[in-house]
Amino acid sequence: MNRSLSLRSKKTQGNDSAGVTGSTGRRFGFASMRASTQPELSKKLYRLIKSENHVISAHTSAGREQISIASQLSDWGLSTNDDAISDISDKIGVMLSELGELEITYAQNLEDFRSVLKSVRNVEASVQPSRDKRAKITDEIQRLKYKEPQSPKLVQLEQELVRAEAENLVAEAQLSNVTRQKLKEAYASHFAAVVERSQKQEILAKHSRRLLALLDDTPVVPGDARPAYDMERDARQILADAEEDLRNWTLELEEVPTNASLDAGAMPSSVVSPLNGGNGAGNGERVTLQGSDAGESKEEVVV
Template sequence: MSLYTVYEFVLLMCMEIGHALRRQTAGQFGPELAKKLSQLVKMEKNVMRSMELVGRERMEVAQQLSIWGEGCDDDVSDVTDKLGVLLYEIGELEDQYVDRYDQYRVTIKSIRNIEASVQPSRDRKQKITDQIAQLKYKEPNSPKIVVLEQELVRAEAESLVAEAQLSNITREKLKAAYTYQFDALREHCEKLAIIAGYGKHLLELIDDTPVTPGETRAAYDGYEASKAIIQDCEDALTNWVTANAAVSSKLSTRARTLSQRRRNNIQRNGEGHDLSGQDQPLNDRESGLWVPASAHKGGEDYEDEDEEEEEEAGAPSVEDSTVNGEARGRQEAVAA
C-alpha cells in the first residue's frame, strides 16, 4: 500500500468520524428552541466536507488521466490531455459551489441564532407563570402575586415582540438561504452540462475505426481543433448567465393559478409579508452581488463550542491536499 493510499484512507476515516460526531452531538447543546435547526446546520457541514473531497478527487483524477494518456497514440494523447483540462475545471466548479453552499448554510445558521435569542424570553415568561401558580397555591393572599402578574404582562409583551421578529426573520432568511442554494445549484449544473457537451466533441476527434494487424492509422491532425474546443468551452462557461439557462422550471396552469391566488391573499388579507421578490439571484463573484460566506453578517452570533473544536480537530482541508490548485493539463501535472 502506497503512502498516498494510506493518506487517502486516513483522510476518509477522519471525515467519517467527524461526520458521525456531528450527527450524534447535533442538537444536544444550546437553547431548546434552536436544537432542531442546529442539527440541520451541522448535517450541512457534513455535506460541505464531502463536496470538498469530491472536488479535490476530481482534480486528481484529471491529472492522472492526462499522465496516463501521454504514452498513448497521438490522438488519444491529445484528447486525454484536453479531457483532463475539462475534468479539472469540474473540480474547480465543485470548489466554487462549496463556497456558495456555505453562504446558504450561514444564512440558515442565522435563523438558528435568532431562535436562540428568543428562548430566554420564553423561559422568563414561563418562570413567572410558574411562580404565580405556586404562590396562588401556597399563599393565595400574598402581595407578591400582584407584582408577579405585572411582571408577567411585561414579559408577555416582550415575548410577543420577540416571537413576531422570529416569525418575520425566519421567513426572510429561509427564502434568502434557499435562493442562494438553488441559484448556485442551477449554475453549477448548467456549467457541468456545458463541460459534458464539449467533452463529447473532444471524443469525436479520436479515430475509433478498427484496423487490421500491421495497418497504420492516418496521422492525427486534430491539435488545433482540440484547442479550439477547449477555448469554446471556457468562453461558454465565462459567458454563462441565468437568463440564458438551457433548463427552466415552468409551472402548470393549475400550479400557476394556485400560486397567484396565494400571493393575492397575502396582499389582500395582510397575511404576513410577501418576500418573493426581494432576493437577487446569485451571480458570479465579479458582479459584486455575491458575498463571501466569511463576510456574511449575522451568521456567527451564536457560537457552537463543539463545532469549533471539530473544525480544529477535523479532517485535513482542501488546502492540505497535494493537488496544486493551479496545475492544469499534462505539462503542469508532469512538472509537479
C-alpha cells in the same frame, strides 16, 4: 477555464494541489459539546447547519478528487504511446479538472447559503430566554395559587408576567420576521448555486463529447498502421470554445419576490433595503432575491 490547454505542463503542481482531500468524519469534540448546550429552540437548526457543513466538505473533497483523477487520466494517455489517445485524454483531463473546480466553487457558494441560516439560528437562540422567563413566572404563579392563594407575591408575579409576555411578544415577532426573510434569502442563494453549477457542467460536458468525436475508433487488423493523428488543432479549438462559453455565461433566473423590509430590531422599516444588486424600492414595494451573493446579516437582532 483558468488553465492551459494541457494538464501536463502543470502536472507536478496539479498533483500537489489535488492530493489533498477533505475529511468528513464526525468525531466527538468541542462541536458536539456546543450542540448539546444549544437552547432547545435552536437545536434543530443548529444540527441542520452542522449537517450542511458535512455536505460542503464532501463537495470540496469530491472536487479535489476530480482534479486528481483528471491528472491521472492525462498521465495514462501519455503512457499509451498513442498520439490520438494521448492528446484526447489530456484535453478531456482539462475538462474534468474544470468540473472539479466547479464542485469546489459550488461548495463555497453553499457556505454563503449556510451563513444566512446562522442568522436565523442566532435569533432562535436569543428568543429562548424570553420563553423560559415567561414559563417560569407562569409556573410560579400556578404554584402559589395552589399553595398560598392569598400570598401578596401573586400581584408582583402577575405584573412581571405581563412584562414578560410583552417582551416575548416582541421576541416572537422578531423571530418570525427574520425566519421568513432569511429562509427565503438562504434558499434563493442555494438554488442559484445549483443552477450555476449545473449549467456550467452542461457546457463542459457537451464540449467534452465533441472531443470524443475526434478520436477515430475504427478497428484495425494486425499489421495495419493507423492514420496519423492530425486533430490537435481541432481539440485546442474545442477547449477554446468551452472557455469562451464559460466566460460568456450569465445567471438567468426567475425572480424570487420579497416584501421583507426589516430594521436593526427585525421590525418593519419605512425603507426597503435593496437586495437585488442595488435596485431600491419604496415601502411596500417588492424587490427580488437572485441569491447569488447572499451572505450572513451583519446586524444582530437584540431581543
